[in-house]
Structure formats: C-alpha cells, structure tokens
Amino acid sequence: MKFAVIGGTGLIGSQVVSNLNAAGHEAVPHSRSTGADIISGQGLDEAVAGADVVVNLANSPTFDEASPAFFETSMGNLLAAARKGGVGHFVILSIVGADQVPELDYYRAKVLQEHLLAAGPIPYSIVRATQFMDFMDAVLSWTADGDTVRLPATPIQPIASKDVADAVAEVAAGAPLNGIRDIAGPEIFSLDELGRFILSRKGDSRTVVTDPTAGMFAVVKGDVLTDKDAHLAPTRYADWLS
Numbered sequence: 001m002k003f004a005v006i007g008g009t010g011l012i013g014s015q016v017v018s019n020l021n022a023a024g025h026e027a028v029p030h031s032r033s034t035g036a037d038i039i040s041g042q043g044l045d046e047a048v049a050g051a052d053v054v055v056n057l058a059n060s061p062t063f064d065e066a067s068p069a070f071f072e073t074s075m076g077n078l079l080a081a082a083r084k085g086g087v088g089h090f091v092i093l094s095i096v097g098a099d100q101v102p103e104l105d106y107y108r109a110k111v112l113q114e115h116l117l118a119a120g121p122i123p124y125s126i127v128r129a130t131q132f133m134d135f136m137d138a139v140l141s142w143t144a145d146g147d148t149v150r151l152p153a154t155p156i157q158p159i160a161s162k163d164v165a166d167a168v169a170e171v172a173a174g175a176p177l178n179g180i181r182d183i184a185g186p187e188i189f190s191l192d193e194l195g196r197f198i199l200s201r202k203g204d205s206r207t208v209v210t211d212p213t214a215g216m217f218a219v220v221k222g223d224v225l226t227d228k229d230a231h232l233a234p235t236r237y238a239d240w241l242s
Contacts, residue, residue, distance in 0.1 A: 001025050001026070001052040001053060001173065002025070002027075002052050003017075003020050003055055004028055004030055004047050004048045004054050004055070005020075005028065005029050005030065005055045006030050006031070006036065006038060006047070006054065006056045006058050008028070008029025008057065009029050009031045009034075010059070011161050012161055012165050012168065013029060013057040014029065015161065015162060015165030016057065016168050016169045019169035020172070020173065028047075028051075031058070034047075038058055038073075038074040038077055038078055039074060040077075044080075044081035048082050049085050051087055052089065053088070053089040053090070053091065053172050054087050054090045054091070054122075055168065056074075056078055056090070056091065056092045057168070058074060060109060063105065063106035064105050067105055068105070068108060068109040068112050070109070071112055071113040075116040075120075076116070078090075079116070079117070079121065079122065082122055083120075087122055089124070089172070090123070090124045090125075090176075091124070091126075092117055092125075093127050093168055094110045094113065094129075095107060095128055095130075096130045096157075096183075096226070097220075098110045098128070100221075101221075103219040114180075124178060125171045125174075125176050125178070125179070125181065126181070127164075127171050128180055128181070128182045128183070129167070129182075129184070130159050130183070130184040130185055130226065130230070131156050131157070131158050131159070132158065132159060132160075132164065133160050134160070136198060139151075139191070139216075139217070140195055140198065144206070148206065148209055149206050149207070149208050150209050150211035150215070151191045151208055151215065152211060152213070152215065152217055152218045152220075153190040153192050153212065154217040154225065155190055155222075155225065156189060156194065156217070157185050157187065157188045157189075157225065157226040158185045158237055159183060159233050159235070160185070160233065163183070163185070163233030163235050164233075181231060182227045182229070182230035182231065184226065184227050184232055184233065185232070185235065185236075185237070186232050186234065187236055187237060188223075188226050188228075189237070192208050192210045194237070196208045201238070202241075
C-alpha cells in the first residue's frame with residue numbers, strides 16, 4: 001500500500017516511515033520542508049495523491065491555548081485533501097486519558113482532533129499512547145531548581161517511542177478501526193518515583209521532592225494517564241535507559 005505520512009520527519013513519523021517501507025509498503029514522509037503545509041493547505045493535494053492511507057503525526061508548535069486552532073485548521077485541510085484524493089484510511093496519534101484532563105489546553109486540543117476525525121468522511125483509526133519515555137528528561141527540567149527537582153506523584157505508564165511507532169505502523173497497515181486503540185508501556189510509576197529512578201540511573205545527585213502542585217501533570221486527577229487494559233508495549237524503562 002501507499003502511505004502519506006504527515007509529520008513524517010519527526011520522532012514518531014520517521015520511525016513509522018521506516019517500519020512501513022521495511023514491510024514492503026511505500027511510505028512517503030511529508031512536512032513543511034517537503035512542501036506540504038497543513039495550515040495553509042499548500043501542497044496537500046499533491047502529498048496525498050494516490051495514497052491508500054494518510055497517517056497524520058504532525059504536532060502543534062505550542063502546547064498552550066493556540067493548540068486547538070492548530071488542530072482544527074490542519075485537520076480540516078488534511079481531511080479535505082484526503083477526501084479529494086480518495087484516501088481510504090486516516091490515522092492519528094493521540095494521548096491516553098486526554099479526554100480526562102480538560103484543564104490542559106493541549107489535551108483539549110488532542111480531543112478536538114479526535115472528534116474532527118471521527119466526524120469526518122473517511123474511515124479512521126486513533127492510536128492513543130501514554131507518555132513517551134523520550135520526553136521524561138524534559139518533564140524533569142520543567143521543575144528543576146538547583147539541586148532539587150519537584151514532581152507530583154501522578155501515576156504514569158511511560159512507553160518508548162519505538163513501541164509507539166510500531167503500533168502506529170501496525171494500525172495504519174490494517175483495516176480502519178473506526179475507533180481507538182490504547183497503547184501503553186509495561187510499567188506504572190508515580191512521576192516522583194520515576195524521577196528518582198532516572199536520576200539514580202544517570203548518577204545525577206539532585207533530589208526529587210514530591211510536590212502535588214509542581215509542573216503540568218499536577219492538574220491530573222487520579223490514574224487517568226494510565227491504562228492497565230491497553231495493548232502493552234514490551235520495552236521496560238530500565239532497558240530503555242540502557
């Protein structure tokens with residue numbers, strides 16, 4: 001099959017392209033640098049022409065109140081181009097528990113993206129992933145101050161980007177779900193516990209202080225960012241760090 005992978009040069013997109021091509025498909029990465037502008041719509045008809053499947057992995061450049069407008073505009077343009085091109089399957093990547101954290105602008109934006117896809121004219125699949133292992137260093141940096149890192153005890157279930165890409169490629173190559181597949185890492189940690197584990201494994205002497213008000217994940221209530229019933233990926237955090 002032929003795949004148009006929007007955002008195909010990013011962390012997940014580049015791995016999805018590699019996986020699909022390795023499986024014998026034709027997967028073509030598209031981004032602004034290749035002439036496909038999802039905000040203006042320029043180059044999108046050409047990008048999706050002849051594609052059986054569109055995989056949209058493009059992300060908002062900000063995580064603030066501007067992010068809903070990004071997804072509304074980009075999805076409108078991509079769905080119009082995909083419909084015009086006769087695309088038979090449209091895939092996006094979202095977040096486990098996104099609909100349970102309305103306090104976060106970006107999570108509301110991802111839920112909007114899901115709704116736009118589900119209400120659109122094309123058979124679809126939504127892959128919802130838990131938090132990426134690859135981003136945990138950034139999470140620690142948000143609330144680092146000198147020798148201290150402040151983190152809430154929010155439960156998370158981190159997943160390796162490779163496992164996310166594997167799942168997205170698998171879903172994209174299959175029949176449309178017309179629904180959601182949740183994927184998650186094999187272990188659940190509290191965020192403060194994971195912070196201590198990461199710093200210890202890296203020989204970092206900073207101290208993690210449990211602070212229920214610290215950082216973006218402080219607004220998350222309960223264990224909504226985890227899913228014990230999800231499709232569990234194989235990579236454990238200790239192995240990923242190695």
